[in-house]
Amino acid sequence: MDLAPPKDRWNMIYIILAIHGLGTLIAWNMFITAKDYFVEYKLANAKEYSEHYLSYVGWAAQVPNCLFNWINIFVPLKGSLTTRIVWSLMIEVAIFVVTVILAMVDSSQWPATFFWLTMISVLLLNSFNAIFQNSVYGVAARLPPKYTGAVVLGSNVCGTIVVFMSWTSELFDSRRTSAIYYFITGIFVLLLCFDTYFALPLNRFYRYHDTLQQRTLRVNPALAATNQVATPIKTKIPYGTIFLQASVQLYNIFIVFFVSLAIFPAIHSDIEPIQEGFLGGKFVLITCFLTFNLMAMLGNITASLWQFPTRRWLWVFTSLRILLIPFFLMCNYKPSIRTLPVWVTNDWVYWAAAALLGWSSGHGSSLGMMYVSSTVAPEHAATAGMIGAATLVTGILGGLLFTRLGPALVTLPSI
Structure with missing residues (x-):
């Protein structure tokens, strides 16, 4: 271990x-991107x-x-991170089969x-x-910070891949057939995660850092709780100290995902074009x-190149990203019910802001996740x-809570 x-x-x-990272968000992205399949096909008779x-x-997610x-x-759940990752992936695959x-x-x-159902x-x-995602970040945190960035990169790539999967599935004659192949693709992604996980211990680089961690465990048993070994651990993890030292980065992670999910996809997908026919039927x-x-x-790529x-x-x-929330509410959001005027009347300006929202989400979240482990x-x-x-997911949940205010905010009486 003294060698380079x-x-x-x-x-x-x-x-x-x-x-x-791709696998951690495949389920979420597939169900939100398939909005038309559920809304216009399966639930067409249940408004x-x-x-x-x-x-x-x-909410369900x-x-x-x-x-x-x-x-x-x-x-303290029983079983190592490996046990959690393997079993959670197997159960996710089974649920996708039901889908x-x-x-x-x-x-x-x-x-x-x-x-x-x-x-x-x-x-x-x-x-x-959640167990899978949290455990994967625990594994990545054993390695240099850029490997946590790799997980975030995969999660951000996931949405793009799912969009192209959705487009590809539309090539089939019926929505039923396209949905079947669409969700089967999700199963293959999870199986790929399952297979590649077992390749980690075969790699010298991973074994080196894993051995470093095991040596740290012998010196300081407090870390053992993150591995949840079967034997009881008397030494407690100083959660308060960790929260205090990482508080600023935890705020960054929370607020990035709060703002992103406050806008995307609920408010974002209900914005309609000002110019009729802009981008045709593919506007949203x-x-x-x-x-x-x-x-x-x-944004994730730029964060890995430029910290x-x-x-x-x-x-x-x-914090500056908070300003994006009122901006998107001032776009052509829910034009059929809004009483407030539309202030953003140019589709290109709206599209540019959409690009800024996405880039700043990827860049900020990657930096926050890379910095948080190095603060302790x-x-x-x-x-x-x-x-x-966990803070990341809490930010997502907070953003989803905010989206329920969207329709109310744009139907306030005009001054």
């Missing part, structure tokens, strides 16, 4: 963690459900996701039952995905889903990484 550390040849560990589909999905992320940190079966059957006579699937998917898919996810991916703002000043960058002692880096992941 081995290199990550061909960036294999970086790629594997990026794949796992009471179709009109609030994204809101229901958001992110409440258990947030809850289980925090439980995974504080409650494919639901796509195969004709549910036109029982849309309410289909809706609630879908919501239960989303709830279970994200409960186990391009300006909302594709632009946000593509620019978030670009600016620095750890000290990142809070300024993330090395033996607590994995815990800080897991707390950062």
Whole structure:
């Protein structure tokens, strides 16, 4: 261990963690991007459900996701991170199989039952995905900071890939067939995560850093709780100290995802073009889903190349993004019911702001997640990484709560 550390040849560990980042958001992205399939096809005869589909999905996905992320940190569950990752992936695959079966059957006579079965699937998917996501960030935190960035990169790439998957699935003759292949693709992504995880211990670079951590465990057993070994650990992790030392970066992570999810996808996808026919029938898919996810991916790349703002000043960058919330509300959001005037009357300006929203989300979230583990002692880096992941999901949930105010804010009496 005194020799120079081995290199990550061909960036294999970086790629594997990026794949796992992709897997952490595949379920969420697939269900929100398939909005038209659920709203216009499966739930066409159930307006009471179709009109609030994204809101229901958001709650069903992110409440258990947030809850289980925090439980995974504080409650000493049995089994190593490997056990958690493997079992959570296997259960997610099984639930996706059920989703494919639901796509195969004709549910036109029982849309309410289909809706609630879908919501239960989303709830279970994200409960186990929370354990998977949190554990993956714990694994990445053992490595240099850029490997946490790899997980964030994968999660941002996920949305872009899902948009193209959605477009590709539209090539089939029927929505039923396209939905079947669309969700089957999600199964393959999760199976890829399952396979590549077992390649980690075969890599010298990963083994080197894993051995370093095991040596730290022998010196300071407090870190062992992040691995949840079977034997009891008497030494307590100083959660208060970790929260205090990482508080600024935890704020950055929270506020980035709060602002992003306060706008995307609920408010963002209900903005209509000012100019009739702008981008044709793909306006929402391009300006909302594709632009946000593509620019978030670009933001993640720029963060890995250019760590600016620095750890000290990142809070300024993330706080300024709060101004994007009133901006998007001033766009042509819910024109059929809004009473407030539309102040942003140029589709290109709106699209540019959409690109800024996506890029700043990817850049800011990547920096926050990379910085959070370096704010604490090395033996607590994995815990800080897991707390950062839980804070991320808490920000998402907070943003989703805010979206319920969107319609009310634009229907206030004009002054």
